[in-house]
Amino acid sequence: MGIFRNNLRAELKELIPEQQERLKKLKTDYGKAQLGNTTVDMVIGGMRGMIGLLWETSLLDPEEGIRFRGLSIPECQKVLPAASPGGEPLPEGLLWLLLTGKVPSKTQVDSLSDELHSRSFVPDHVYKAIDSLPVSAHPMTQFTTGVMALQVQSEFQKAYENGISKAKFWEPTYEDSLNLIAQVPVVASYIYRRVYKKGDVIPADKSLDYGANFSHILGFDDPKMKELMRLYVTIHSDHEGGNVSAHTAHLVASALSDPYLSFGAALNGLAGPLHGLANQEVLLWIKSVVEECGENITTEQLKDYVWKTLKSGKVVPGYGHGVLRKTDPRYTCQREFALKHLPDDPLFQLVSKLYEVVPPILTELGKVKNPWPNVDAHSGVLLNHFGLTEARYFTVLFGVSRSLGICSQLIWDRALGLPLERPKSVTMEWLENYCRKASV
Numbered sequence: 001m002g003i004f005r006n007n008l009r010a011e012l013k014e015l016i017p018e019q020q021e022r023l024k025k026l027k028t029d030y031g032k033a034q035l036g037n038t039t040v041d042m043v044i045g046g047m048r049g050m051i052g053l054l055w056e057t058s059l060l061d062p063e064e065g066i067r068f069r070g071l072s073i074p075e076c077q078k079v080l081p082a083a084s085p086g087g088e089p090l091p092e093g094l095l096w097l098l099l100t101g102k103v104p105s106k107t108q109v110d111s112l113s114d115e116l117h118s119r120s121f122v123p124d125h126v127y128k129a130i131d132s133l134p135v136s137a138h139p140m141t142q143f144t145t146g147v148m149a150l151q152v153q154s155e156f157q158k159a160y161e162n163g164i165s166k167a168k169f170w171e172p173t174y175e176d177s178l179n180l181i182a183q184v185p186v187v188a189s190y191i192y193r194r195v196y197k198k199g200d201v202i203p204a205d206k207s208l209d210y211g212a213n214f215s216h217i218l219g220f221d222d223p224k225m226k227e228l229m230r231l232y233v234t235i236h237s238d239h240e241g242g243n244v245s246a247h248t249a250h251l252v253a254s255a256l257s258d259p260y261l262s263f264g265a266a267l268n269g270l271a272g273p274l275h276g277l278a279n280q281e282v283l284l285w286i287k288s289v290v291e292e293c294g295e296n297i298t299t300e301q302l303k304d305y306v307w308k309t310l311k312s313g314k315v316v317p318g319y320g321h322g323v324l325r326k327t328d329p330r331y332t333c334q335r336e337f338a339l340k341h342l343p344d345d346p347l348f349q350l351v352s353k354l355y356e357v358v359p360p361i362l363t364e365l366g367k368v369k370n371p372w373p374n375v376d377a378h379s380g381v382l383l384n385h386f387g388l389t390e391a392r393y394f395t396v397l398f399g400v401s402r403s404l405g406i407c408s409q410l411i412w413d414r415a416l417g418l419p420l421e422r423p424k425s426v427t428m429e430w431l432e433n434y435c436r437k438a439s440v
């Protein structure tokens, strides 16, 4: 690998002792401080609201949405370097921010783009592993297969086998993480071209940044699509630590499984319809609305369709959230992108209409805690507009983006020496006995 003008690894090396001290002090000063009560509802209800994880790269506020190292999405759009002035943030800049907590210069970001290109080689056996699956296999299955095949190059695994000391764990984790982040767009685009474009693979353009090159190797060279891909990768990268994919990676990595193993596990969680697969479900659902009612659907027809979905025992995809209680700012910035670049797109107009129609209906149901749209309610129609119409593929794009947030945190997990995760589980009988005794 060549020498790059960025000093990302050196910056991290400098930051790590500070943060290790900070954690040590936190433990000494406040190790026994209470952070709230655990209720039976929390134990049964998927640990909602239970504080149980350390996750440095981002924090989610139920009302305000995500902040990456303290910066909201509009703030990131303002301060992170863009390909051209006023454009969407470059994902490499966000990666730098997630890793260091600092906003990088354009020169640092450009150098990181070059470095990622230099790390992006994917060995032949990875393509062979993917090719051994039927073309009809879900793209997410092909993607995890590709990531697992990449694992054979893990620097962390090699270093561990050679007896690396715990104090240095973060270093091969860093190498694996940057390699993985660089390689996943190549694997992902291979799958797209294999499944939808007769295997006609497009070579990388090393003069392009991460988002633009990803769009290019998928087969989309419209400058607006490249901007969309930069925005897409940036906003899907991280959503604090408790969501299924992030938590899975953190859990698996806590066993000192390397970043490939941990990220592969995360992807399997992302492939679930209540999590990352929702972006696929949204576009399919919107297309089913158009198929049944046409593009010029009236508000009344749309209301009826939403009720029909709910009455058949299904969820309205793209609405609701485990933590958020307002419109997702990731939805809002995609809406702004659409208003700027594709205001007349009929499916965008349908998405806008849904924004008016769905929340009052979900509120009327009485049980939905958040009737507002999430990130997945919008992304599909944007991709569809630029020709990426294959909804079954969308979660792979989400997965590529997630590599940035998950890998950044995994480096910190090892730098901070975070231990094996091992929460306590109990049986229903245990809960019944405990609560009976407690209420006497």
Ligand SMILES: CC(C)(COP(=O)(O)OP(=O)(O)OC[C@H]1O[C@@H](n2cnc3c(N)ncnc32)[C@H](O)[C@@H]1OP(=O)(O)O)[C@@H](O)C(=O)NCCC(=O)NCCS
Pocket (backbone or CB within 6 Å): 273, 274, 275, 276, 278, 310, 314, 315, 316, 317, 318, 319, 320, 321, 322, 323, 362, 367, 368, 369, 370, 374, 375, 376
């Ligand atoms: C995201 C999601 C899984 C969060 O689940 P949650 O934290 O359990 O949400 P809530 O506490 O609000 O759920 C309470 C009830 O409302 C229902 N509900 C929540 N969102 C709903 C939606 N969009 N449509 C219909 N019902 C919904 C739940 O299914 C649950 O019903 P139940 O008690 O009969 O099981 C849920 O909102 C959902 O399924 N949304 C649609 C899928 C989606 O967009 N996922 C992407 C998330 S980023």
